[in-house]
Amino acid sequence: MWGLDFSQLDWNEMTQASYDTLSMMGYSLLFTIVIGLPLGIILYMTARSNSLVFRWTYRVISFVVNILRSIPFVILIISLLPLTKLIVGTTLGVTGTIPPLVIGAAPFFARLVETSLREVDWGVIEAAHAMGASTGQVVRRVLLPESLPGLIAGATITAVTLVSYTAMSGMVGGGGLGDLAIRFGYYRYEKEVMIIAVLFMIVLVQILQMAGDRLVVHFTRK
Amino acid sequence: MIELKEITKVYGSKQKTTTALSGLNLTVEKGQIFGVIGHSGAGKSTLIRCINLLERPTRGEVWVNGVNLTRLGKRELQQQRRRIGMIFQHFNLLSSATVYDNIAFPLKLAGSDKAKIKAKVEELLVLVGLEAHSAKYPSQLSGGQKQRVGIARALASDPGVLLCDEATSALDPQTTDSILKLLLDINRKLGLTIMLITHEMHVIQSICDRVAVIHQGGIVEEGPVTEVFLKPQHPVTKEFISRDVAGGEPLKQAIELLKPKGIGIYRITFLGTQTYESTLSEVVSETGVHFAILQGTISAIKDVPYGQLTVSFEGKPEAVAQTVAKLQQRELDVEVID
Numbered sequence: 173m174w175g176l177d178f179s180q181l182d183w184n185e186m187t188q189a190s191y192d193t194l195s196m197m198g199y200s201l202l203f204t205i206v207i208g209l210p211l212g213i214i215l216y217m218t219a220r221s222n223s224l225v226f227r228w229t230y231r232v233i234s235f236v237v238n239i240l241r242s243i244p245f246v247i248l249i250i251s252l253l254p255l256t257k258l259i260v261g262t263t264l265g266v267t268g269t270i271p272p273l274v275i276g277a278a279p280f281f282a283r284l285v286e287t288s289l290r291e292v293d294w295g296v297i298e299a300a301h302a303m304g305a306s307t308g309q310v311v312r313r314v315l316l317p318e319s320l321p322g323l324i325a326g327a328t329i330t331a332v333t334l335v336s337y338t339a340m341s342g343m344v345g346g347g348g349l350g351d352l353a354i355r356f357g358y359y360r361y362e363k364e365v366m367i368i369a370v371l372f373m374i375v376l377v378q379i380l381q382m383a384g385d386r387l388v389v390h391f392t393r394k
Numbered sequence: 395m396i397e398l399k400e401i402t403k404v405y406g407s408k409q410k411t412t413t414a415l416s417g418l419n420l421t422v423e424k425g426q427i428f429g430v431i432g433h434s435g436a437g438k439s440t441l442i443r444c445i446n447l448l449e450r451p452t453r454g455e456v457w458v459n460g461v462n463l464t465r466l467g468k469r470e471l472q473q474q475r476r477r478i479g480m481i482f483q484h485f486n487l488l489s490s491a492t493v494y495d496n497i498a499f500p501l502k503l504a505g506s507d508k509a510k511i512k513a514k515v516e517e518l519l520v521l522v523g524l525e526a527h528s529a530k531y532p533s534q535l536s537g538g539q540k541q542r543v544g545i546a547r548a549l550a551s552d553p554g555v556l557l558c559d560e561a562t563s564a565l566d567p568q569t570t571d572s573i574l575k576l577l578l579d580i581n582r583k584l585g586l587t588i589m590l591i592t593h594e595m596h597v598i599q600s601i602c603d604r605v606a607v608i609h610q611g612g613i614v615e616e617g618p619v620t621e622v623f624l625k626p627q628h629p630v631t632k633e634f635i636s637r638d639v640a641g642g643e644p645l646k647q648a649i650e651l652l653k654p655k656g657i658g659i660y661r662i663t664f665l666g667t668q669t670y671e672s673t674l675s676e677v678v679s680e681t682g683v684h685f686a687i688l689q690g691t692i693s694a695i696k697d698v699p700y701g702q703l704t705v706s707f708e709g710k711p712e713a714v715a716q717t718v719a720k721l722q723q724r725e726l727d728v729e730v731i732d
Contacts, residue, residue, distance in 0.1 A: 293486065293489075295482060295484055295486035296486045296487070296488060296489075298448060298486065299480070299482060299486035299487075300499075300503075301448060301475075302446050302448055302475060302478070302480040302557075303475065303476065303480075303499065303500045303503055303547075303551070304471075304472040304473065304474075304475035304476040304500070304503060304504070304551075305472070305503050306468075306469075306472055309503055313499070313502070313503070314488065317488065317490040317491070318488060318489060318490050320490060391490070393489050393490050393531045393532075393533055394489050394533050
């Protein structure tokens with residue numbers, strides 16, 4: 173069909189690449205949430221504060237977040253190579269891709285967290301204060317549960333973004349489906365590999381989006 | 395129970411400031427239902443939010459339950475706030491929590507154990523009549539039911555004081571009455587001190603013991619509801635009351651027609667059981683004066699019945715004067731209208 177021959181495809185390589193993509197996406201999503209969630213909470217809390225110290229904290233963090241978000245990801249990976257080496261000891265393989273992926277995605281996720289938290293009705297937060305809640309209790313018992321659907325939607329968008337980021341980090345020695353598609357499909361004219369690799373990524377993104385949407389519906393009470 | 399001393403609240407920066415409250419003093423006694431009425435922008439919302447320091451006054455002291463809140467640190471203020479319940483115009487319930495969990499919320503904040511929380515929440519569900527709805531989410535409830543959850547939540551930590559920030563303003567008249575009845579109920583059952591703010595005279599008339607009228611950041615009139623309601627002094631108070639009690643244009647027409655003829659017009663106020671007595675008809679039959687009712691109201695303030703009649707007396711001047719004197723002897727309040 174269309175001059176394509178799928179019989180020569182190396183399925184072992186394909187499986188390995190899928191596995192690599194999944195672990196790159198999975199680990200970096202995990203660390204992105206671990207870093208991005210508190211960062212987003214800090215952004216939200218300091219933006220509204222009356223204290224001068226906090227407002228400056230907001231400006232500084234916000235500035236750094238904006239910078240990280242404006243650097244093209246490919247350049248971010250390359251410029252982070254020394255730091256990556258320092259953190260995980262290698263710049264190669266799945267491990268080597270995680271620091272740049274996290275540093276690239278965490279500021280993005282932090283902004284999504286900040287936006288979701290802003291959606292929480294200010295009256296409810298005020299009611300919690302009126303009931304004697306501490307700042308920590310307001311975060312844990314009001315902000316996070318009330319914005320949970322928004323946070324899940326944000327994590328879903330981040331996960332999908334990470335899938336496309338893995339294709340780029342794969343080029344710098346990370347492996348994975350994107351890397352496979354480029355190396356075989358583009359450089360070696362093996363269109364079949366490219367088609368299957370892209371197809372796998374499409375399926376992965378669809379699954380992620382569907383799972384995320386379901387969770388959002390499940391946790392929405394409005 | 396609640397004491398505000400010289401409360402001033404100024405908003406804004408150095409360039410442009412707005413004074414929401416200026417040197418306001420107010421005392422609410424234990425067990426009272428105290429109403430503050432005012433137009434929007436009069437400062438009533440700022441006033442009630444100053445009581446639990448959701449809004450920190452620029453100057454002045456706030457005393458609640460015998461504690462000066464304005465001098466407390468963060469932690470101590472959190473402790474004291476647990477003894478002050480508050481309900482809101484837009485209910486402010488957690489949309490992600492069930493009715494049960496919303497009511498349990500203040501208890502969880504305080505770190506109560508599960509068994510204690512369960513007992514308390516179930517007791518409150520019965521008190522506000524929501525036993526059947528405990529597993530529902532706020533989005534599944536009507537406005538009145540949401541406010542009942544709000545009330546139950548506010549009562550969960552056994553506060554001595556309940557603050558109501560326009561608690562019935564988002565509800566229809568029937569639901570408003572049922573919520574007011576519930577508030578009166580808990581005031582009587584639990585001896586709770588209630589302070590409410592509203593722009594509806596009806597709310598004040600239904601449940602309040604005392605009322606303060608707030609205008610441009612200050613209290614312009616304050617007293618027992620019966621007194622302020624029947625003998626309003628300040629123009630703003632009169633405005634609030636005339637909207638409810640009527641009078642207004644039709645009465646003005648009648649006065650313009652009768653005054654030139656030299657017919658005296660009087661407002662007679664009956665209070666309590668006087669309202670149901672035939673005093674007026676007895677007195678006029680004694681003095682031989684004829685009367686016409688130009689305008690009248692018979693209603694109740696909280697549970698005190700009252701009547702207010704604007705009448706014209708026709709007869710010899712001496713007989714009219716005698717009528718007025720006799721009415722006053724019988725302890726009715728008679729006022730000449732001009």
